[in-house]
Amino acid sequence: MSVSKSKVTNSLLKSEKKSLFRFLTLYVAMVSILIMLLAAFYHQSQEKLMLAEQRATLSKYAYIQTKRLKILHHFFPERNTYPRDPRFRSAIYDIEFMKIFSLLEDEHINFDKEIYITNKYIHFVKSLDEYYLGTKYLIIEVKDDGVWRTEIWKHIMGYGLIAFFLFMVFGLFLAKLFLKPMRDSIMLLDRFIKDTTHELNTPLSAILANIEMMDTDVMVEKNRKKLTRINIAAKTVSILYKDLTYLTLEQERKNEDEEIAIKPVLENRVEYFNILARSKNITFVLSLQNANIFIDKRKFIRIIDNLMSNAIKYNKRGGTIEIVLEENMLTISDTGIGISEEKIPFMFDRYMRFNKSEGGFGVGLSIVKKIVDEYNMQIEIESKEGEGTKVVLKW
Amino acid sequence: MVKKVVLFIALISGVFSQDAYERNCVECHKELPTSLQQMFKKYLLLYSGEENVKAGLKHYLLYPSKSISVMSELFIDNYGIKKKSMLNDEELTEAINIYWEKFKVFDKLK
Structure with missing residues (x-):
């Protein structure tokens, strides 16, 4: 049996809307989580890549500063000016993590990591073999300009939106597939009712008209009761018939x-x-x-x-x-x-x-x-x- | 007689006015070519932190040995290993604490 869409069935029922809403909510939530996870992985990998690039430069700075510390150690205390460099800031800590001297802007140091990003700075922690002036840890700090982060966010937003849009298109397609069986069954029922109601009109009108015409005064009580029952049944069917014809035919008038x-x-x-x-x-x-x-x-x-x-x-x-x-x-x-x-x-x-x-x-x-x-x-x-x-x- | 008494009192008060470090360390090290400051830097170079330096120094003073000395071979060959410290633990700890406070790097860099 072919099923055609009609004006009646075009609008979504409340239960259909609820199912569709539930499905779409779940789908959007899952897609969002998936995109966020991918974005987090991408962000993490790009951050690692950036730090790997910075590592070589900071390692060179650390080497230079170590040599300067060696000289300072040799001439201390006659010379007591901590070596400075315009390219970076640095700090020295002893083996017990006590600060010996620091020029850092951000003093939050993670001694467990070799290189990491703090608020707006990149820290490189070098562990020395010889403790010049007691220095076990030399920390090199450079400013994080954030350009790489802006680039990453641009990529995430761009690709993320494209992915979200594609997922949504796919989701709507899925939703259509998901609702199709439900809508098909409703349309089949509509078609069935439409076809059968046509056939009910004439006999029902005949029954009701004849009941009205019957003279109940001349009937015996038993027959009058039977006629009343027939009347009730016919009126019930009549209401149903009117509803069905209204639903399938008349409402378009x-x-x-x-x-x-x-x-x-x-x-x-x-x-x-x-x-x-x-x-x-x-x-x-x-x-x-x-x-x-x-x-x-x-x-x-x-x-x-x-x-x-x-x-x-x-x-x-x-x-x-x-x-x-x-x-x-x-x-x-x-x-x-x-x-x-x-x-x-x-x-x-x-x-x-x-x-x-x-x-x-x-x-x-x-x-x-x-x-x-x-x-x-x-x-x-x-x-x-x-x-x-x-x-x-x-x- | 009065002069002798005054001289004796002055000598005694002079000795007792010195701290444990002055009394027990400075006198002997005066005769060595390397200053206590230089030796402190050698300890720093090897032990880094306060607790480490103090512990290493104390151990060496109690059990002097060529193998754990911070000084060079040449120095040891010329001046030998010091004798084992006869100071009690309290006085030794006090002397080491004073030594640390006197030569520590903290707050001296600018």
Whole structure:
């Protein structure tokens, strides 16, 4: 079966976004660590290379200074001026690491290393065989101009950014591969629903029309009950059918927005759902003020139908549904099973069902969310497991 | 008689006013061609640090030997090896400490 992309499936679901976000976070973190490690190794190797180049020069300076110390030792104490050189600074330490004399700018000396970089200087530590003036360690210091470091950072930033960019391109490719099976399955489901819903319209309309036309007054009680059950079943299928056709076909139709008085619409829908509610002994508690909304009526009814249908479906037997209409706000509360707080953000995902014992495809709230977003309305859900759910719609 | 007493007191006080280094080292070394300063430099050249120099010097004074002397062959051939020090440990240590303080290089370079 071929799978084509549709407008419906183009947008990412919340669960898809979450998976994609997790994958990309992990990927970016790993790539960053990898690049940083490579940069650290590169920096270290370049530093070693620079020190190796400096080592020859500093070794020569140390040799010169040793000869000068030898002369000073010979003539000490008649001569007591420590030999200076404009090319470098130096210091002498005895075998017990006591400073004999120093001209260093940076006095932090690491006697364990032969050559190293301090803050802004390069130190070369030479261990003498003959201790002129008691000198065991001769330290030569030159200023580190930092040019090599600037060069290295330029390389690291340049190559690092290129590598990061390439890794990101590769990462997006991987992410696409990663999400493909998930999206394919959603598209297959969409196509299947689209194909099957076409076939449902005619028989469903016939059933509902004939139920409405039947005269229940002349029926015996037994048959009237049976007809009520048929009516409930047909209406349930009808809601599902409307949702599915909306999802697959109608939502691409142009909106016919108009000013709607909400109260009569709600009363009409309560009457429509009354037969379903009565089957579970659920009572409606209405508190309706006059309020208007500018919206496509078809879409508004989808919102109301889905919220009411859920309130009945997930309510307990003998429960209540409270509908409160105020200006710019509609609240529908049930006394049903409720839902845990961590699942609430995923409620609007298509095909997401938290209670498998109830029927449905899990498309209702996804339709509600789409319409709510389209008209810049707000929807809030408060729920407590075992106590019920409250949906607040604001516009 | 009074003159003799004054002379004796002056001599005694002169001797006791000297420190352990002056009393026990300087007198004998006066007769040698190499100064105590030069000898100190030889110790520095060999032992480097304060503790090392003091330990090496003390060992040599207690157990003088040609093999551990800092002086040249020529010097030893002409003047020989010194006799073993008869000073007690406290006085020997004091003399060495004074010797170090007098000739150490620290704070003398500029």
